[in-house]
Amino acid sequence: MKLATWNVNSLNVRLGHVIAWLQANPVDVLCLQELKLPDEKFPHEALAQIGYYACWAGQKTYNGVAILSRSPLQAVQRNIPGYDDPQQRIIAATLPGPDGAPLRVISAYCPNGQMVGSDKYAYKLDWFNALQDWLQAEMTQHPDLVILGDYNVAPTDADVYDPEAWVGSILVSEPERDAFHGLLHLGLQDTFRLFDQAPKSFSWWDYRQMSFRRNAGVRIDHILASTDLSGQCTACVIDKIPRGWEKPSDHAPVVADFIAR
């Protein structure tokens, strides 16, 4: 069973890319972030035509998340319960997992934070706290849980093309990394690091300065699996191919593969 995540930077602009990618990579689940469209503009019919159920939490202009699935989605939850937030950054649903047992899937678009010390940075850290509290509760109810998305955190210096230039800056500051590791401490595994990976593996490259050609990127898109589930993970890869297409998203999809127990 393959599950993937992709920050598409506008689903209006990238719908053709998403459909083309799914036809070449018929994953069971694809989590999307940065839809940048309101609920009523979500292209559920086009996605149904290629065989995907969907749930989504849209927002005009900014944010917005979705889960596409070959199986029907149950117990759909938008946002972090009890965390009052107009920004649409979380959607969760339950579907049959790799061996048929219920799997809780969460699509997450964690805040960017803009600049260390800014109001948006304070919001980012507060949001991660709320996420951690909610995940802790969620994991007690769902032993098989996977949270896929854009975390806007590069967990270690191995996830940054030029760590010395980035010291202390947004995406890598210690409080952000602490927040990310707080999630791991709940009993989640960064599935990408369960396997040998090429050095300088990244999931985001700036549109400017030919960053993709220079591989000047960071790894900020992650698939975290609960300990039980991570034992069934056989691979996690970043698919750089769509980043080289015409008018690409600045993020690449990340795909994890799970087998039955």
Add this chain to the structure above:
DNA sequence: ATGGCGTACACCGTACGA
């Protein structure tokens, strides 16, 4: 120190991303 590029909305520029 700034802006580079791309998207959205709407205004002829600004906000935001990472």
